[in-house]
Amino acid sequence: MSTQHWKKIMLGIGMSTVLLAACGGEDEAKEEKKDTEEVQKEDPKKDPATDEAASLQQMTQVVEDAGALKEAENIPAEEKTAITDAFNQYIDAFNEEDFDSYMSVISKTPVNFKYEDEERYVKQIFDSVDSKRTVENMKIINFAGKKADVYAEITATTKDPNSDKEVTRSGKQVTVFHKKDDGWKVAAIFFLASEGDKEKEE
Template structure:
C-alpha cells in the first residue's frame, strides 16, 4: 500500500512540477512534498492568491478560448507550452528550467530544479496534453493561461510500478525578457470511476 501512495504522490509531484513552494512550510499544506490528498477533487493551487485568478472553474466549467490573443503571441505561448511539456518528457533538466520563470508566483525556482531532478532520477513519466487552449490573456500584465486535459503515465524505475492519471491543468505563463515562461500551475485530478 505504501508503494501505491508513493507513486500517487510522485504523480502529483510530477504533474505539479512547477508548483513547489517553500515560502512558509506551515502554509505549504497540499504541496508536492506532502502526502497525496485523499480527495481527488482537491485543487492544488500553489502560489494562488485568489482562485479567481484562474480563467475557469477547476471543478468543471466550460473551456472557452480567449479571443483577445494576437496571432504572434498565440503562436509564442503555445510554442512555450509545447517546450514545457517536451522538455519534461525528455527529462532534460536544463531545457526544462529554461521554460520556468526565474521570478515565479507559484513556486521557488531553485527548489523546483531539485524536485524535478529527483523526479527524473526516480520515475519515467510521460505527460500528454489534449485540448490545449489559451483561456486567458492579459497584455497589460504580460500573462497568459493555458488549459489542457492532461494524461500522466508514470513508472517508478526501481520497482516498475506504474500509475496512470488524468486531470485538468492550467499553466500560467508570464512574459519575461520577450519569452513566455511558466510562473505557476493549477491541477486537479479526475476522480476514479
C-alpha cells in the same frame, strides 16, 4: 523505491509543486501552498487565478470552469505562437527529460511555487522514475498583454524502473504564463486531479 517516496512523486505528476486534488492530497496541497506563499514575487491580488488568499475549493472551481471556456479571441498571432511554443516546450522537455530546456521555460519569479523547489523536484523525477505526459484540449483561455492562462487536460503515466509499479494520473490544468524579457515563462500551475486514477503493480 519506498512506497512513501513513490507516493510523493505521484502526487506531483502534472502540477509541479502545487496540487489541487479532488481525490486525496488536499492536506499536502495546503501545506505546500502555505510554504510557497512566503516567496511570491508577483502581486497575486491583481489576478483571481493566483490570489494567495483563495481557498482550495475556489481554485478547484476555477480549473473546473476553465474547461468550458472558449479560446481567447484577442491574442495577436505572434503572441499566440509564442505562448503555444512555450507550453509545448514545458511538456516536451519534461517527456524528453531535458532538464535545462524544462527549467528555461520556468519563471525565476513564480507565483505559487518556488523555482528552487521545482528544480529539485523535476531533477528527482528524471533521476528516479520514467514519466510521460500527454495533452488534450489545449487552449489559451485568457490573454492580457504580459499574462496568459493556458488550459489543458493532461494525463501522466509514470513507471518505477526498479519495480513493476505503474501509475496513470490525469486531470485538468491551468498553466499561467508571464511574459519576461526572454519570453513566456510558467509562473503558476493549478492542477485538478481526476477521480479513478489507475495504479498497477504486477
